[in-house]
Amino acid sequence: MAEAANLSQVVFKLSNRELAQDINLKPEAWRVLARIDGQHSVSQIAQGIGMDEATATRIADILYEAGMLEVAAGSVKPPRPSVNGSFFDQISHELTWSMGPIAEIIISEEIKALGEKREHFPRARIAELVERVGDAIADEGERARFQRIMLEAIRKS
Amino acid sequence: MARPIVKEPSATWSGARLKRLNQQTAALLNQIQAVAGVQWALVCDNHGKLLGAHGSAILEREVLDSVGLRVAQVFASLEARGGKPQLIEFCFDRKSLFTRDLGNAIVIIMGVASMDMALLRIVLNIAALPFEQDSDLQGSLSEAAPSRADTLEEKSLDAAARRLAKGMRSQG
Numbered sequence: 618m619a620e621a622a623n624l625s626q627v628v629f630k631l632s633n634r635e636l637a638q639d640i641n642l643k644p645e646a647w648r649v650l651a652r653i654d655g656q657h658s659v660s661q662i663a664q665g666i667g668m669d670e671a672t673a674t675r676i677a678d679i680l681y682e683a684g685m686l687e688v689a690a691g692s693v694k695p696p697r698p699s700v701n702g703s704f705f706d707q708i709s710h711e712l713t714w715s716m717g718p719i720a721e722i723i724i725s726e727e728i729k730a731l732g733e734k735r736e737h738f739p740r741a742r743i744a745e746l747v748e749r750v751g752d753a754i755a756d757e758g759e760r761a762r763f764q765r766i767m768l769e770a771i772r773k774s
Numbered sequence: 775m776a777r778p779i780v781k782e783p784s785a786t787w788s789g790a791r792l793k794r795l796n797q798q799t800a801a802l803l804n805q806i807q808a809v810a811g812v813q814w815a816l817v818c819d820n821h822g823k824l825l826g827a828h829g830s831a832i833l834e835r836e837v838l839d840s841v842g843l844r845v846a847q848v849f850a851s852l853e854a855r856g857g858k859p860q861l862i863e864f865c866f867d868r869k870s871l872f873t874r875d876l877g878n879a880i881v882i883i884m885g886v887a888s889m890d891m892a893l894l895r896i897v898l899n900i901a902a903l904p905f906e907q908d909s910d911l912q913g914s915l916s917e918a919a920p921s922r923a924d925t926l927e928e929k930s931l932d933a934a935a936r937r938l939a940k941g942m943r944s945q946g
Contacts (some may be wrong), residue, residue: 635868637811643816684888744893751896761903764896771893 625674628692630655649676655689696740779827786918790929799826811889818920850922876914912938
């Protein structure tokens, strides 16, 4: 399934999964949510309710990230938010501190093992990457130091 | 958010010892609760007895004690077979149950199936260190509940577990 260039092209349906946390919805979000039917794209919904596309797309993104929406069958996939270069600068720096120049090889190998590319590494998988590269650090104390620093980086990303 | 459950004074846990336990447990549980998708978390001793709990649902102590006992029995069963499990994850349709060894205690976390498990494991690795490395606390825990193997005694098993244990013994 192709990936959409923009979330506005995606057709969503309501999710029946349990939400990870409570969510408060403003009236404009309810207007969008009420039109989610598994058939119309975000762009079409925006047009139908007289809302500008950028606002409707932002709302759909929030609802999707919160787990309230799922991608409908047959729809293009939503673009995945990716991490920026500074995150990889930090993980390289910290892992190199822990285990020397082999760090870059470890990071590249683990990105490949996850089936991803550094340039478009999805934000949703950064904890997975940090865990995997951290496992390469033999010393427990050093591994804990690395994970502590990277946890802060994950929270800020 | 339900009110946190803490260990109450008893013959085994009182004074400075109890205060240390409650402080370390609260610090651990607070960090775990910050992970999106975690619904409740509890710490139990080697016998599955509740030491502290924190979560979004109100759960009775008896229910949490029961959960703690079952999980302690799983750890004990694996250890009886020569294993040394550090963490065990149970995945259900809409929930995940994540459990981790804390030396002489166990932490049990229930959350939604879509929880970021890698993030939870990282948070737990960091949060568990002070609890695990507190030698006084670990000593007190060991004194209060020395061995998980105690949870496999006949009196601790329900009817279904007794039948299962009997069947396994007959197979050798």
